[in-house]
Amino acid sequence: MRTAKFWVGTVLAGALALGYGCGSDANKDPAPQDAPQQQVPDAGSDAGVVLTLTDAQIARVLQVANEGEVMLGQYAAPIATDPSIRAFNEQMVTEHTAVKQRLDALLATEGIVPEDSALSLQLQTEVQQIMLVLQGPNAPTGAALDLALISAQLNAHARTAFIGDSLLTPQAANTALKQELENERQAVQMHIDAATDLQSGLVMPPAMP
Template identity: 85%
Template sequence: MRTAKFWMGTLLAGALALGYGCGSDANKDPTPQDVPQQQVPDAGADAGVVLTLTDAQIARVLQVANEGEVMLGQYAAPLATDQAVIDFNNQMVTEHTAVKQRLDALLAAEGITPEDSPLSLQLQAEVQQLMDVLQGPNAPAAGAALDLALLSAQLNAHARTAFIGDSLLTPQATNTALQQELASERQAVQTHINEASDLQSVIVLPPVEP
């Protein structure tokens, strides 16, 4: 149920800024075809009103975030050509599947039934948008350009999760166990952001042979 409107344009802009600002300078200026950009919805009349979330809605956002990372990893691993990029995406499938299972067990133990919100539905749509861009006519066909695009999708999704977690989820969660889970997932997401940024930097500026 739509209980409040929110600044989705601001959220996405912040997520993109966070994701592409965590690597080296070489990672800040990829070519347009390397970076799948999401279309930011027009905030319009929604600007100035922040979304309020219950613990049940926060739980669903976390579920969707982890499900999206698994989907991206499963899609990207078979397409990547760089072994490190393949390994990273397989790692995302393994780790986010484990996190989702841990989260589901926590929610069952705490008696929290996940509930969709405008935010969780939007995040589901964004993952599909990323997949559509990666499969679209303007996506790189193969090689380093495709590897960069696949990593950019991972950075986009992880940075979005980090920004939303910091700005909306953590400040509003009331259940202690859920708060602890948010902190744990936030730390893991930051690690993934740093790893993906480092991989991108290596592909953009490979080590120089002596």
């Protein structure tokens, strides 16, 4: 099974944008036979961690990614002041809930029982940290809040895309699971493109004639 190097980033929060970072190094050299398959990263560490994932662990990462984007959407939609930001987050709740249901049905059919890994636990922690920032006493308001909300969704989707490309799809063994990964990757890209346009509109609104 191939491996990839995943750079675990810390949560970054700002007045105008929220997100979490990850590096772009994705090496696929085989790991030594006696190498540990997973290492839980230290909190806040940027050290590279080589992860080898089973189909069960890949399935759980997919579940967590969809659950996180639904969580962000459920929080953002009622408090967004910009109608387009509200609509986008409502769309994320609807679409990622449907994807999660489709994924769960596929896993049941294929007999894959999701299993947590260092990566799925890390993703859960990062979404929780972002939610704490968004709900905290120093959270932005007004237009800055709208920008923070769409930036959180954009970064979550970009994170999912990176993980899918560098870790999940290359390692998936089950054919149906691999196809699901490819389908979800296409949807995630559409969400990234839409969120990027919304973010740009808030950062650089159209000039008045």
